[in-house]
Amino acid sequence: MEVFIAQVINGISLGSIYVLLVTGFNLLLLVAMIIHFAYPQVVVFSMYIIWLVLEVTGNNLILGALAGVTSSILLNLISAPLFQKVMEKRGEVDINSTMVMSMGIGMIITDVLSHGFNKGHPIAFPDTLAGGEAILRVGLISILPGQVSAFVVGVIAVSGFFLLLYKTRPGRAFRAIAEDPNGARLVGIPLLKTGLQSYALSGLLGGLIALLLAALIGSASSGLGEQVALKVIAVSIIAGLGNLVGGLVVGLSLGILEAIVQGYISGTWSNAIAFVIMLLVILAKPTGLFGLKL
Amino acid sequence: MASNDQTRAHADSQQALLTIENLSVSYGHVNALKHANLQVFKGEIVVLIGANGAGKTTLLETALGINTPLSGAIRFKGKPIGGAAVDRNVRAGICLVPEGRGVFASMSVLDNLLLGAHNNMKNVGKHLQRVYEWFPILEKRQDQIARTLSGGERQMLAIGRALMSSPELIMVDEPSIGLAPIVVNDIFNILRMLNQEGYTILLSEQNANKALKCAHRGYVLETGTVTLSGTAAQLLDDPGVREAYLGA
Ligand SMILES: Nc1ncnc2c1ncn2[C@@H]1O[C@H](COP(=O)(O)OP(=O)(O)O)[C@@H](O)[C@H]1O
Ligand SMILES: [Mg+2]
Numbered sequence: 264m265e266v267f268i269a270q271v272i273n274g275i276s277l278g279s280i281y282v283l284l285v286t287g288f289n290l291l292l293l294v295a296m297i298i299h300f301a302y303p304q305v306v307v308f309s310m311y312i313i314w315l316v317l318e319v320t321g322n323n324l325i326l327g328a329l330a331g332v333t334s335s336i337l338l339n340l341i342s343a344p345l346f347q348k349v350m351e352k353r354g355e356v357d358i359n360s361t362m363v364m365s366m367g368i369g370m371i372i373t374d375v376l377s378h379g380f381n382k383g384h385p386i387a388f389p390d391t392l393a394g395g396e397a398i399l400r401v402g403l404i405s406i407l408p409g410q411v412s413a414f415v416v417g418v419i420a421v422s423g424f425f426l427l428l429y430k431t432r433p434g435r436a437f438r439a440i441a442e443d444p445n446g447a448r449l450v451g452i453p454l455l456k457t458g459l460q461s462y463a464l465s466g467l468l469g470g471l472i473a474l475l476l477a478a479l480i481g482s483a484s485s486g487l488g489e490q491v492a493l494k495v496i497a498v499s500i501i502a503g504l505g506n507l508v509g510g511l512v513v514g515l516s517l518g519i520l521e522a523i524v525q526g527y528i529s530g531t532w533s534n535a536i537a538f539v540i541m542l543l544v545i546l547a548k549p550t551g552l553f554g555l556k557l
Numbered sequence: 558m559a560s561n562d563q564t565r566a567h568a569d570s571q572q573a574l575l576t577i578e579n580l581s582v583s584y585g586h587v588n589a590l591k592h593a594n595l596q597v598f599k600g601e602i603v604v605l606i607g608a609n610g611a612g613k614t615t616l617l618e619t620a621l622g623i624n625t626p627l628s629g630a631i632r633f634k635g636k637p638i639g640g641a642a643v644d645r646n647v648r649a650g651i652c653l654v655p656e657g658r659g660v661f662a663s664m665s666v667l668d669n670l671l672l673g674a675h676n677n678m679k680n681v682g683k684h685l686q687r688v689y690e691w692f693p694i695l696e697k698r699q700d701q702i703a704r705t706l707s708g709g710e711r712q713m714l715a716i717g718r719a720l721m722s723s724p725e726l727i728m729v730d731e732p733s734i735g736l737a738p739i740v741v742n743d744i745f746n747i748l749r750m751l752n753q754e755g756y757t758i759l760l761s762e763q764n765a766n767k768a769l770k771c772a773h774r775g776y777v778l779e780t781g782t783v784t785l786s787g788t789a790a791q792l793l794d795d796p797g798v799r800e801a802y803l804g805a
Contacts, residue, residue, distance in 0.1 A: 432671075432678065439661050439672050446659040448623060450718065451647035451676050 269406050270526035271519060272414055276479055278518020279417025283472045284495045285502065285510035286424060287465035293441035293505050294461035297346045297361040301369025302469065303495055304488030305342075308372045309335040309473035311483065314386045322391045331477075332470030339466035342368055343459060369488065377485035385484035388477045409478035416478075420471045421511065424464075428507065433460055441505065497541050502551050509553025517541075572635055574599045574726055574757050575620060575651075580629035580639075581781075582612075582619050589615040591781040592629065597726065597759050602752050604768040605761040606792070606802050607778035613761035614656055616778070617728045620759075621653045622646045633726070647676045650725035654732065656761075658715040662704040666695055669703050669714055673721030681721070688717040691750070709740035716747060720756075727751065729760040733767065745771045765802040769793050777802070 284303060291299045299305075313331040320326050345364055377383045398406050428434040436457045439447040448454055476483070498517055502509030517537060524533040544552060575597040582590040589612045597603045607613045618624055620631055622643040631639040638646055652673075661669050670688060674681045689696035692713045698706065703714060712732055719727050729748065733741040749771050752758055762768035769775055769789045777785040777798060785795065792798050 432675065435664075435668055435672055436675060438664060438668070442661050442663050443659070446655065446661065447672075448643060449618070449621070449653055449655045449659055450672050451644045451652070451722065452672070453642065453644045 266526050267523075270522040272406065273410055273525075274519030274522030275515065276410055276413040276417050276475070276518070277522055278515035279421050280413070280472055280475050280479065281494070281498055281518050282421050282511050282514035283417070283424070283468050283475070284491065285498050285514050286421075286507060287468040287472070288495055288499055289505050289507055289510055290437065290461050290465045290468075293507075294437045295343070295346065295458040296444070297365065299365045299465075300362060300492055300496065301365045301372065301488070302465070303491035304369040304372040305335055305338050305466075306469045306472045306476070307483055307485075307488035307491070308338060308376065309470050310477050310487075311376055311380050311386060313392075313473055313477055314388060314483070315380065317389055317392065322389050324391055327392070328470075328474055331473045332467060335469035335473060336463055336466030339462045339469065340459070343462045369492070373485050373488060376488075380485075383485070385482055387482045392474075392477050392481075409481065413475045413479040416471065417475055420468070420475075424468065425507075425511070427464075433457070433464075437461060494537075497538065500551055501541050501544050503553040503555050504551065505555060506551065506553045509551060513552060571599065573597060573632075574634060575759065576630070576632040577616065577620065578630040578632075580616070580619065580631065581627040582615050582624050583627050589781055590619070593778070593781065593783050595776050595783060595786075597757060599725075599757050600752070600755070601774060602748065602758045602760070602772040604765065604772040604775040604789070605759065605778055606763070606765040606768070606775055606798070607761065608763060608801070610780075611778045612781040613778055614730055615781075617653055617730050617759070617761060620646075620728065621651060644676050647722050647724075650723075652719040652722045652724040652727055654712075654715045654719045654727065654729040656730040656734065658711045660703045660706070660711045660714050660718075662702070664703060665700055666703055666706070666714060667699040670695070670699075670718050670721050673718035675722075677722050680723070684721050684723055688720050691720075691747075692717050708736050709743060712736065712740075712744055713747070716744075716751075720751075724756065726757045726759065729758065731761055731763065733762060733764060741767060763802070764804075765792070765798065766804075769803075 284306070288299060288302050291297050291302065309331045312334040313327045316330040317323070317327045346361060380386065392409065398408060398411060428437060436447070436452045439452055440454065440457055444454060498513050499510060502513040520540070521533040521537055524536050573596040577593060577595040580590055580593045581588065593612070593616060595605070595616070605613050605616065615624065619626060622638070622641050622645070625640045629639070630637060633646070633649055633651060638649070661672065670685060671681070674684060694710060695714060695717055698710070703711065706714060716729070732744050736744065745767055748758055748760065760768060765775070769792055772789045774788050775786065775792045776783050777792070785792070785798065
């Protein structure tokens with residue numbers, strides 16, 4: 264029973280990371296109307312920035328966190344003008360051009376990380392962020408402080424985002440544009456400005472994800488972004504592209520599923536099992552479990 | 558309409574609320590408006606009559622700031638607004654109830670109303686209260702998803718949403734489209750009531766009978782050009798109008 268509880272907690276931490284990733288991705292898809300495949304690379308870039316700032320400041324967590332969030336927001340805002348041409352045409356998502364643009368951005372980030380940081384070696388986060396002494400230990404399973412903080416921050420970030428989306432003025436504008444960009448224009452919602460807000464918000468989410476990933480897995484490599492990107496695309500499609508509530512349910516479920524597989528079967532098989540299940544789902548429901556929202 | 562002549566006389570003596578002068582708009586090679594002229598005075602209901610494709614939506618949307626004019630001028634309260642951004646025009650007091658209502662079907666009635674106040678969140682509670690007084694049905698349904706509303710209720714929601722921006726000029730694009738005749742009467746009664754409350758209204762219609770009966774003046778738009786204008790009574794009597802737009 265303890266193993267189960269420990270793995271559910273782990274699973275929710277991991278799941279909230281998936282939820283935030285899918286949410287940031289979907290937000291850009293729905294509001295800025297771009298397919299940002301390389302969003303996870305932006306997140307991993309911020310992990311590297313956090314690591315760098317921690318190294319330089321002697322593990323000042325607050326500065327590290329600030330730098331992570333700032334870098335992710337900035338990177339998103341800097342890439343916005345690159346997507347601008349597409350943003351101005353509006354009306355529908357121009358999949359081809361945004362996809363190519365995004366993959367380019369992703370490749371540049373991956374290259375910068377593998378050449379510019381830590382001589383290309385993977386980075387490891389200090390115990391202040393990731394670990395320290397286990398809080399709870401059951402057999403082979405142990406719960407580290409990083410896992411607990413990932414759980415707490417993840418749950419707060421996910422609830423905060425959904426509150427913003429459903430209870431605030433910008434959130435309302437996001438949902439209106441997501442449902443009908445032209446209709447939103449007709450009621451006077453500025454598409455470009457609201458689009459930029461969505462870049463900033465998905466950047467903020469990206470920074471939080473970077474912190475959570477650092478705390479939960481404790482290390483990163485330049486290739487991590489691509490690995491994560493595959494899973495984010497998979498979860499988004501399984502949930503139904505652009506479906507935020509679907510992303511919430513599927514992201515959490517996948518996190519818990521993977522943690523349970525790791526706890527009871529094998530850590531090395533969790534990815535394969537996750538993808539097999541997702542494959543079966545997509546065969547049964549090609550538009551995703553919760554339906555396309557585009 | 559006993560008050561028509563009075564309103565008109567009053568209107569003549571003051572500056573127009575909305576002036577459209579020699580306005581031309583094109584979509585690529587399609588010239589949707591060609592040197593169109595139109596004026597709306599404070600306190601009026603003006604109807605824009607035209608067949609499908611005549612350019613009614615283009616004219617209203619251009620006044621709102623959606624399209625950039627090819628040439629010509631648009632003035633609101635004397636100030637040029639041609640090419641200004643929609644959110645600026647909404648803040649200045651213009652709004653549009655779109656053709657087909659443009660209600661956000663997946664969002665709640667309350668959220669739809671609040672979207673109308675997006676550019677004017679001051680006194681939002683007061684505006685909401687007034688909209689609910691005029692449309693009690695919207696208050697009863699405020700947490701319902703707009704998809705569940707009937708056509709007439711959606712039209713009320715779209716009008717209520719427009720009111721949330723605290724406008725002076727409400728443009729209504731073909732409000733009767735797709736509604737049962739009885740509901741159309743309700744909608745025109747609402748527009749008349751809002752006019753009496755002080756709102757100026759510019760509406761477009763294909764079927765002009767009911768619209769002309771509730772309007773003070775009208776313009777006839779044919780393939781992007783205004784071909785006729787006059788008081789509602791004059792247009793109702795015009796043989797050409799009767800044949801083309803009144804089914805007589
Ligand atoms: N987005 C558009 N792209 C190209 N042509 C358009 C567009 N919108 C309208 N048109 C054309 O402009 C003309 C006027 O259309 P519109 O203003 O919608 O007329 P109405 O509202 O009176 O039916 C029509 O010939 C229509 O086909
Ligand atoms: Mg039209």
